[in-house]
Amino acid sequence: MPDNFRTDRSYALELDENDPLRAFRDKFVIHDPELIYMDGNSLGRLPKAVLERVNSIVEIEWGRNLIRSWNDGWWDAPVRIGEKIRGLIGADKGQVIVCDSVSVNFFKLTMSALSLRKERSKIVTDSLNFPSDLYILQGCADLLGNKHKIVRIRSLDGEITPDLDALYKEIDQDTALVTLSHVLFKSGYLYDMEAITKKAHEAGALIIWDLCHSVGAVPVELDVCEVDFALGCTYKYLNGGPGSQAFLYVNKIHSEISRSPIWGWWGQKDPFSFNIDFNPADGLQKFSTGTQPIISMLAIESALEPMIEAGVESLREKSVNLSEYFIKLSDMILAPLGYQLGSPRNPSLRGSHISLRHPEGYRINRVLIENLKVIPDFREPDNIRYGLAPIYTSYLDVWEAIERSRLAVEEKLYDQFPTTRLSVT
Numbered sequence: 001m002p003d004n005f006r007t008d009r010s011y012a013l014e015l016d017e018n019d020p021l022r023a024f025r026d027k028f029v030i031h032d033p034e035l036i037y038m039d040g041n042s043l044g045r046l047p048k049a050v051l052e053r054v055n056s057i058v059e060i061e062w063g064r065n066l067i068r069s070w071n072d073g074w075w076d077a078p079v080r081i082g083e084k085i086r087g088l089i090g091a092d093k094g095q096v097i098v099c100d101s102v103s104v105n106f107f108k109l110t111m112s113a114l115s116l117r118k119e120r121s122k123i124v125t126d127s128l129n130f131p132s133d134l135y136i137l138q139g140c141a142d143l144l145g146n147k148h149k150i151v152r153i154r155s156l157d158g159e160i161t162p163d164l165d166a167l168y169k170e171i172d173q174d175t176a177l178v179t180l181s182h183v184l185f186k187s188g189y190l191y192d193m194e195a196i197t198k199k200a201h202e203a204g205a206l207i208i209w210d211l212c213h214s215v216g217a218v219p220v221e222l223d224v225c226e227v228d229f230a231l232g233c234t235y236k237y238l239n240g241g242p243g244s245q246a247f248l249y250v251n252k253i254h255s256e257i258s259r260s261p262i263w264g265w266w267g268q269k270d271p272f273s274f275n276i277d278f279n280p281a282d283g284l285q286k287f288s289t290g291t292q293p294i295i296s297m298l299a300i301e302s303a304l305e306p307m308i309e310a311g312v313e314s315l316r317e318k319s320v321n322l323s324e325y326f327i328k329l330s331d332m333i334l335a336p337l338g339y340q341l342g343s344p345r346n347p348s349l350r351g352s353h354i355s356l357r358h359p360e361g362y363r364i365n366r367v368l369i370e371n372l373k374v375i376p377d378f379r380e381p382d383n384i385r386y387g388l389a390p391i392y393t394s395y396l397d398v399w400e401a402i403e404r405s406r407l408a409v410e411e412k413l414y415d416q417f418p419t420t421r422l423s424v425t
């Protein structure tokens with residue numbers, strides 16, 4: 001933070017005025033300017049371009065053109081949109097496709113990677129990973145006869161930072177697969193993709209990176225890091241809309257030898273021959289399964305426009321500035337009220353959300369959402385997550401979020417809520 005840093009509201013407005021990305025906020029639907037949205041890392045805001053596009057998909061492409069639209073931009077959408085995403089993740093042509101959910105794609109990539117390392121029996125991940133990834137690893141091991149041992153590296157500091165020494169020690173000659181989330185969903189810890197990928201390769205293991213919490217906020221260089229497989233979400237920082245499909249990346253060195261475990265007709269070489277024997281399509285197409293929800297798919301395409309225009313480097317720069325501002329205010333204003341930083345302090349070890357921990361975290365999160373017009377989210381046991389999506393979050397949003405989080409505790413406004421959890425937190 002610069003020397004002239006101040007804690008007042010007008011300082012936030014000055015930062016907004018000097019923000020090179022400030023014009024992008026206007027490309028998003030903002031219904032209620034009083035509402036401070038801090039959950040773009042879970043469900044991104046609605047881009048205005050998507051609103052227009054979805055209307056025209058429904059009215060014209062579906063309503064008027066009917067099935068003819070399959071030949072007019074629907075059938076080739078998974079590959080075409082994959083080509084647009086690849087610029088955000090440092091991938092050369094032909095290595096990214098959009099299809100299915102993160103969980104389904106994680107299954108496909110895990111089975112594919114394990115089949116390339118059949119003689120090895122260890123899978124290395126961490127206990128801080130998103131549970132769906134951990135469950136799918138368990139399911140894959142079960143399908144394969146429970147011959148694999150899944151090692152989950154723990155944290156040494158209360159779920160903020162993984163134990164990197166333990167990670168490096170576990171990656172050995174028996175390791176088939178290393179798989180991690182590039183940015184951890186609770187603490188926001190950011191792994192060193194290049195170093196860990198190198199370590200996995202030195203041991204002869206393959207790696208899958210889950211980019212759900214980094215794509216669109218943190219620069220990613222899959223080709224430079226020689227990553228084997230990767231995948232990520234489009235409804236978080238990429239603003240594709242609830243349940244929009246995921247993307248997956250397969251390094252071209254594996255494109256011929258890898259196989260998807262789901263042999264669907266969209267992965268068939270010549271699907272409209274309706275041949276009754278499966279013959280996998282070339283390249284990445286074989287990782288497709290079946291008919292995709294096209295409205296969501298095409299919404300992603302429009303949602304990507306502002307992201308591509310802003311550029312990954314500028315997004316990262318703003319994300320770091322927003323987070324540093326957030327932490328500075330939080331140290332001064334919230335720490336004395338019992339809030340503790342649940343994310344790494346060093347910006348080079350952090351993605352684009354910040355967790356604050358408080359013994360009353362669950363009830364604070366509720367009063368923020370229900371009475372104080374701030375939307376963060378809550379992750380057990382005591383983390384309030386503030387997502388700082390750089391494309392539309394303003395410095396004033398940060399200031400307001402801190403100010404209202406102060407009120408919630410200083411005036412004990414959370415007291416009216418029970419500690420029993422709602423089903424979605």
Ligand SMILES: *Cc1c(COP(=O)(O)O)cnc(C)c1O
Nearest residue numbers: 101102103130181185210212213
């Ligand atoms: C959000 C997220 C997912 C979500 O998976 P879905 O199949 O889209 O529900 C998976 N992994 C990580 C790391 C996530 O952050």
